[in-house]
Each structure stands twice: as structure tokens, then as C-alpha cells.
Amino acid sequence: MNIFRLAGDMTHLISILVLLLKIYATKSCSGISLKTQELYALVFLTRYLDLFTDFISVYNTVMKLVFIGSSLAIVWCMRMHRTVKRSYDREMDTFRYYFLVAGSFVLALFLHGKFTFQEIFWAFSIYLEAVAILPQLVLLQRSGNVDNLTGQYVFLLGAYRAFYILNWIYRYFTEQRFGRWISCISGLVQTALYADFFYYYFISWKNNAKLQLPA
Numbered sequence: 001m002n003i004f005r006l007a008g009d010m011t012h013l014i015s016i017l018v019l020l021l022k023i024y025a026t027k028s029c030s031g032i033s034l035k036t037q038e039l040y041a042l043v044f045l046t047r048y049l050d051l052f053t054d055f056i057s058v059y060n061t062v063m064k065l066v067f068i069g070s071s072l073a074i075v076w077c078m079r080m081h082r083t084v085k086r087s088y089d090r091e092m093d094t095f096r097y098y099f100l101v102a103g104s105f106v107l108a109l110f111l112h113g114k115f116t117f118q119e120i121f122w123a124f125s126i127y128l129e130a131v132a133i134l135p136q137l138v139l140l141q142r143s144g145n146v147d148n149l150t151g152q153y154v155f156l157l158g159a160y161r162a163f164y165i166l167n168w169i170y171r172y173f174t175e176q177r178f179g180r181w182i183s184c185i186s187g188l189v190q191t192a193l194y195a196d197f198f199y200y201y202f203i204s205w206k207n208n209a210k211l212q213l214p215a
Contacts, residue, residue, distance in 0.1 A: 007163045008167060011156050011163055012157070012160040015159075019149075019153045020074065022150065023074065029078045030087045033135040035093055038075055039100065042101070042128065044125070046121040047125035093135060097135050103127075104127035108127055133190070144213060146213060154194075161190050
């Protein structure tokens with residue numbers, strides 16, 4: 001554990017809390033991609049297969065449970081909650097995300113640490129997380145206008161990955177054996193996908209204006 005990983009974890013946690021605040025306070029999931037939320041739920045379920053077999057620390061176990069539980073709760077609200085599901089825009093959220101799932105799984109079969117069940121699904125979750133934000137970004141571009149809470153949620157998700165890049169750089173220079181190159185490369189790809197959003201987020205913040213993305 002180091003300050004950059006802790007900052008990344010807390011930023012990730014805050015992003016989820018912001019999204020839950022939006023859903024529960026406004027009883028709306030407008031501007032949120034269900035497909036991205038389902039991908040994140042799949043990411044956490046496949047990454048934390050070791051939840052009940054390998055104990056690292058109380059912190060680690062609690063964070064795993066929080067990420068799994070919150071992602072499933074968000075998906076449930078968007079699909080099942082009587083009021084929230086009415087605000088979901090299916091016509092805008094049409095990204096063919098099964099291609100992302102299939103591509104990530106095939107990549108995990110060829111590029112992984114060890115050829116074991118847990119390692120393959122761990123690699124799958126890393127690859128899938130790198131591209132899971134795509135349906136959300138496409139939805140925001142199609143809608144144009146982005147409300148404040150949704151914008152903050154996406155920004156915090158991107159910031160979380162940026163902190164993890166600093167974490168990997170720190171670990172590279174402080175650990176004798178650093179072998180998480182799959183995480184590093186996937187994290188760089190994931191952060192790069194946010195570049196356009198970060199630019200327009202900064203412009204809106206600088207001009208104190210509503211966030212708008214080009215269609």
C-alpha cells in the first residue's frame with residue numbers, strides 16, 4: 001500500500017458514492033449507461049474470485065465487498081427500481097458491449113500471468129475494465145449535455161486510474177520484482193480513453209459553464 005494507491009481507491013470509492021447519490025437523490029439514472037455498469041459488475045465479480053480463498057487484509061476484503069455490492073446495487077436500481085428504470089434511455093445506450101466482453105476474454109486466454117482459472121479471469125477483468133467506460137462515453141457524446149453529478153462521476157473514474165498509474169510508477173522504483181505489466185498497459189489505455197472527456201471537463205470548469213461534449 002502507498003499513498004497513490006490509497007488515493008486511487010478513495011477516488012474510485014467517491015465516484016461510486018457520487019453515482020449512488022445521483023440515483024437515490026434524484027430517483028433518476030438519466031445520462032448513465034447501464035451497459036457500462038453491467039461491465040463493471042462483471043469486472044469485479046471476475047477479479048475477486050479469490051474473495052473467500054485468499055485473505056490479504058481487512059482493508060482489501062472490505063474494498064472488494066464494497067465494489068461488488070455497489071456495482072450490483074447500481075445495476076439492480078437501473079433495471080428493477082420502479083422509478084429509476086423509467087429514466088434509463090435505452091435508445092441512446094446502444095453500444096454493442098458484448099464485443100468488449102468477447103475481445104477481453106480472448107485476449108486473457110493468450111496474455112495472462114499464469115494459465116490458471118483465477119489468473120485468466122483476473123486478466124480478463126483488467127482488460128475489460130480498460131474499455132468498460134466506452135458505452136458511457138458514447139452515451140454522453142450522443143446526449144451532448146452532461147449533468148453535474150454524471151460529469152463528476154466520470155471525472156472521478158478517470159482520476160482513479162490516473163492515481164493508479166502513479167502507484168505503478170512508484171512500485172516500479174521501490175519494489176525489486178514488479179510484474180503487473182498487464183495492469184500498467186491496460187491502465188494506460190483506460191486513462192487515454194478519458195483524454196477527450198478530461199479536456200472538455202477542464203474547459204467547462206475553467207469557464208464555469210455546463211459541461212457539453214461534441215456529438
